Amino acid sequence: MNSLVDNVDGGDLAAAWLELSRLVELRPITNEAEYDRTVTLMNHVLDIMGENEQHPLAGLLELLALMVSSYDKEHYSIEEL
Template sequence: MNAMLDEVARHWVHLAPLLTEPVDEADYDAKVEALDELLDTVGDDEEHPLASLAARLGDVIEAYDEESRSMPEASGAEVLRYLMTEHGISQSELPEVGAQSVVSAILSGKRSLNWRQICGISDRFGVPTDAFKEHRM
């Protein structure tokens, strides 16, 4: 066992910074960059010697995200409006939601998005349904 601990101790100075929570945005960015490089190396190979390091670093980054970079609260209409703006889409170009009048009613707050509409928007734009969390079932 001592030989293994000696080997760990030799490399710990390089490994430890990857396993600690980020202390600031620069540290966070460095960890994300390291994870990207790890994932390029590991790929989908769960048996790769660095796969568990990639998983652990991902957990460290995720914990920091949840604690320090939480998503602002937004209504379903605000999320929809944002997606429309980002993708240059008009109210009449959202068949996942319905006719232009339905989209207009949602954007004005007269109607709420239903689960079918949320799933359709989520699929189209590649966003999680949790983006519309006020409507989760």
């Protein structure tokens, strides 16, 4: 396995996840309300980052964008002509 994953303490991981969830409720998008919340969070992260592509939140922004894009493709796909 990946040595990075092998060295992760389960208790530390759970504590970090609980703290992140408390702050932003990061979950897969399954409905419009979650979609709206995720887009709002994504826009807030963009505001925090500004033009700094090396910002510590860049990975979070990428994850949020992938989640929104995936939901968009599934629910708002534009049919090819």
